[in-house]
Amino acid sequence: MIARYIGIAVLLFLPMPIIIVVLSSFTSAGYLSFPIKGLSLRWYAEFLGSADWLRVLGTSALLALIGAVVSTGACFAAAWAVVRHKIRFGATYETILLAPLIFPHAAIGVIMIVTLSSLGWLGTFSGLVLVHCILTIPYAYRPVAAALRKSDAALEEAAASLGARPWRTFWMVTLPAVRPGLVTSLLFTFIISFDEVTVTLFLVGPFVMTLPVQVFSEVLESASPIIAAVSAALVLFTSAMVFILDRVIGIQFFVERD
Amino acid sequence: MIQTPHIPIASIVETQNLARDNTPAEPILSIDHVTKRFDGATAVSSVCIDIMQGEFVTLLGPSGCGKSTLLRMIAGFETPTHGRILMRGEDMSHRPAYDREIGLVFQNLALFPHMNVFDNVAFGLRARGRTDGLKAKVQDMLALVGLDGFDDRRTGQISGGQRQRVALARSLVTQPDVLLLDEPLSALDLKLRRQLQTELKRIQQETGITFVFVTHDQEEALSMSDRIAVMNAGRVEQFGSAVDTYHRPATEFVARFVGETNLLRGQVQAASGGRVTLKLDNVNATVTVPAGDSSLGLGTDVAISIRPEHMTLGTGTDQPIAATVLSHSFSGATITYALDSAAGRLLAQVPFQPGGGHPLPAKASVSVGWADTAVTLIPGKPGHSQSDMEN
Numbered sequence A: 001m002i003a004r005y006i007g008i009a010v011l012l013f014l015p016m017p018i019i020i021v022v023l024s025s026f027t028s029a030g031y032l033s034f035p036i037k038g039l040s041l042r043w044y045a046e047f048l049g050s051a052d053w054l055r056v057l058g059t060s061a062l063l064a065l066i067g068a069v070v071s072t073g074a075c076f077a078a079a080w081a082v083v084r085h086k087i088r089f090g091a092t093y094e095t096i097l098l099a100p101l102i103f104p105h106a107a108i109g110v111i112m113i114v115t116l117s118s119l120g121w122l123g124t125f126s127g128l129v130l131v132h133c134i135l136t137i138p139y140a141y142r143p144v145a146a147a148l149r150k151s152d153a154a155l156e157e158a159a160a161s162l163g164a165r166p167w168r169t170f171w172m173v174t175l176p177a178v179r180p181g182l183v184t185s186l187l188f189t190f191i192i193s194f195d196e197v198t199v200t201l202f203l204v205g206p207f208v209m210t211l212p213v214q215v216f217s218e219v220l221e222s223a224s225p226i227i228a229a230v231s232a233a234l235v236l237f238t239s240a241m242v243f244i245l246d247r248v249i250g251i252q253f254f255v256e257r258d
Numbered sequence B: 001m002i003q004t005p006h007i008p009i010a011s012i013v014e015t016q017n018l019a020r021d022n023t024p025a026e027p028i029l030s031i032d033h034v035t036k037r038f039d040g041a042t043a044v045s046s047v048c049i050d051i052m053q054g055e056f057v058t059l060l061g062p063s064g065c066g067k068s069t070l071l072r073m074i075a076g077f078e079t080p081t082h083g084r085i086l087m088r089g090e091d092m093s094h095r096p097a098y099d100r101e102i103g104l105v106f107q108n109l110a111l112f113p114h115m116n117v118f119d120n121v122a123f124g125l126r127a128r129g130r131t132d133g134l135k136a137k138v139q140d141m142l143a144l145v146g147l148d149g150f151d152d153r154r155t156g157q158i159s160g161g162q163r164q165r166v167a168l169a170r171s172l173v174t175q176p177d178v179l180l181l182d183e184p185l186s187a188l189d190l191k192l193r194r195q196l197q198t199e200l201k202r203i204q205q206e207t208g209i210t211f212v213f214v215t216h217d218q219e220e221a222l223s224m225s226d227r228i229a230v231m232n233a234g235r236v237e238q239f240g241s242a243v244d245t246y247h248r249p250a251t252e253f254v255a256r257f258v259g260e261t262n263l264l265r266g267q268v269q270a271a272s273g274g275r276v277t278l279k280l281d282n283v284n285a286t287v288t289v290p291a292g293d294s295s296l297g298l299g300t301d302v303a304i305s306i307r308p309e310h311m312t313l314g315t316g317t318d319q320p321i322a323a324t325v326l327s328h329s330f331s332g333a334t335i336t337y338a339l340d341s342a343a344g345r346l347l348a349q350v351p352f353q354p355g356g357g358h359p360l361p362a363k364a365s366v367s368v369g370w371a372d373t374a375v376t377l378i379p380g381k382p383g384h385s386q387s388d389m390e391n
Helices: A002-013 A016-024 A042-049 A051-084 A090-101 A105-119 A125-150 A153-161 A166-195 A198-203 A211-221 A226-248 B015-022 B067-075 B117-127 B134-144 B160-172 B190-207 B218-224 B242-247 B252-257
Strands: B029-038 B041-051 B056-060 B082-087 B102-105 B178-182 B210-215 B227-232 B235-241 B262-272 B275-280 B286-290 B301-306 B311-314 B321-330 B334-341 B344-351 B365-370 B376-379
Touching: A016 A226, A042 A051, A042 A226, A051 A090, A051 A125, A051 A166, A051 A211, A090 A125, A105 A125, A105 A198, A125 A166, A125 A198, A153 A166, A153 B102, A166 A211, A166 A226, A166 B117, A198 A211, A211 A226, B029 B067, B041 B067, B041 B082, B041 B227, B041 B235, B056 B067, B056 B218, B067 B102, B067 B178, B067 B210, B102 B160, B117 B134, B117 B160, B134 B160, B134 B190, B160 B190, B190 B210, B190 B218, B210 B218, B218 B242, B227 B242, B227 B252, B235 B242, B235 B252, B252 B262, B252 B301, B252 B376, B262 B344, B275 B301, B311 B344, B321 B344, B334 B365
Parallel strands: B056 B210, B056 B227, B102 B178, B178 B210
Antiparallel strands: B029 B041, B029 B082, B227 B235, B262 B275, B262 B301, B275 B286, B301 B376, B311 B365, B321 B334, B321 B365, B334 B344
16 A cells, blocks of 8 residues: 555656646746746747757757668668678677767766867767767667667568569668668657757757757856756657657567567 | 470460460479578578479478478579579579469468458559459459459458468469469368369369469378479488379388388398399398389498288288287278287278178287288488488
C-alpha cells in the first residue's frame, strides 16, 4: 500500500519541473516566478518576435536535421557491414560506435575544442555538425542495427533469385524491412541533437549559437520569462516528436532487445 | 528414370519452354567437379551431377553433408572454389544470382512481409520487367497452387501451408529453368507435409519444371524423386533412381541412411559364375550371394545389406544365422523383430498372418535368412569409417 503511494508520488513528481516551466511561461510579470502573477502570452510573442531567438532556433533545427541524416546514413552503412557482411572485429567496431555514450561529455567538449581549432572549425556551424554527429551516432546505431538484425537476409537472397538487381532489392526489400529502425534513428538523433547543451557549450561562439545553449546563457544573465516560453516550446516540440514516433512505430521498439 | 516433361497446363508455361526440350541429350544443369571450401573446411567435395530437363532430383543427406551449400552455389549465393556449374552447357559459376533463371524456395520461405500475396508472387515478373499480362499470370499461378482469391491477404494472415504455397507460386511464376527447394516442408506437421509432398509432385509434373529438392528425410526423398543424390561429408555417395537408392545402395552410408538395414561384414572366399561366397565375420557361416557389378579379389573385405522386410525367420537350422528374439513391435500388417546374433543386432520385418498365432516371445531361438535377390553386396573401403554418421 505504501509502495503504491510512493509510486504515485514519483509519477506526479517526475513531470513537475515541466509543468512548472510551462505554467510560468504564461506569466504577465517581467521576471521568472512561480506561482505566476497574471496570465499572458507576451513572452511567446516576444520569443517569436525576436530575430535573435528565431535565428538560433533555425540554427538548432538545421543542425539537428543534418546531424540526424548524416548519423543515420553512416550508421546504416556501418550496421550493414557488421550485421550483413559480418566483417572481422565487428563487435569491436560496435563498441567504438557506442563509446560516446559512456564518455564524459565535459571531456568530449575539451577534446573537441582542441580538435576543431586544429581544423579551424571552432565556433563554426560545420564544427557543430561534426560534434553532433559523433554524439548522436550511438543513438542512431542501435535502432538501425536492431532493425537490420531483425530483417532476414534470406529476403534479399529471395529477391535476387527472383531476378531483382541489387538496387531494386535495396529499395523494394531491404529499405522497407528496416524502415522502422531508420525512422526511429532519424527522430531520436534529431531530438538528441536539438536538445544538446553540455558539449555544444564548449564550442559555440559569436557566429554560431544553438537554442538550448542560448537558453542556458540567458538564464545566467537574466531571469526573463522568455526562457520559460522557449523551454515550453522545446518541451512541446520534443513531445510532438515522441508522439509521432509512438504513432508511426510504437514506443515498444525501444524497449525490445535486439 | 528420366521423366518426360508433361504438357504444361495452359498459360503457365509458355511454348518456348517446350521448344527448348528438343535436345534431351544435354543436361539442363551440370554440376561439374564442384568443390567448396570455407576457411579450410571442405563443405562440398568434387561433386558431379547431371540433371535432365523435367526431372525431380533430390539431394538427400544428414545436416552438414553439404547439400545446402551445393544448393546455394547453384542459386548463385556462393561461388565454387573449384569446378563449374553449367546450365544448358553454359558456365554459370560466376554469374550473379539475379542473372540466373533459377528459382529458390527457402527453408523459412522468406516471403516479403510488407507485401500482400499478389505482390509477393508478382515480384519476380516485375523485377524481370515481364509485366505484360502480369495480373493473369499471377492469378493463374495462385490457382495452380490452390490459392485463388488470396491476392490481398497479408503474408502474416495466412496459415503455414498457405505460406508454403505462396513461396512456391512466387518462384514458379517466372518459369525458371530449375527450381531449387531447400527443405521447404521441414517446419510443417506430418499430415500437412504428406499433403504438400503430393501437391509439389503434381505441380512439378504439370509445369514440367526441373526441381532440385533438398531434404534430410529419406522417406520424403523416396516418395517424390525421380533420382536421388545421397550426400555425406561433402561427397555424393550415390546418384540414382529412388528404387536403386533403396534396393541397390552403393555404399554402407547409403544403406544405413536410406531406410533401415542389416549390414553383415565378411571376406570373399570364392567368386564364380556371377556369384561370390563370403565368410561372415563372427558367425560360423558362409553365404553365397549375387556379385552384382563388382569384381572382387579373394580375401577382400565386403559387407552385405539386407532390408528388414527381406529377412526371413525360421525355427530350424536351415538358415545361415542363429539369433534370439529381443523384442518385437506390431504395426498391423507387419511385425518387426529386434534380434540378437553373433553378427550383431538385426532387424527382421515379417508379414503378420491373421490366425497365425502370437508373435514370437522374447528369448525365442530363431534362424535368419533372406531371399537371394534381396541382397546387396557393398565393397568395403579400408579406412572409410562410417562412425561419424552413426553418432
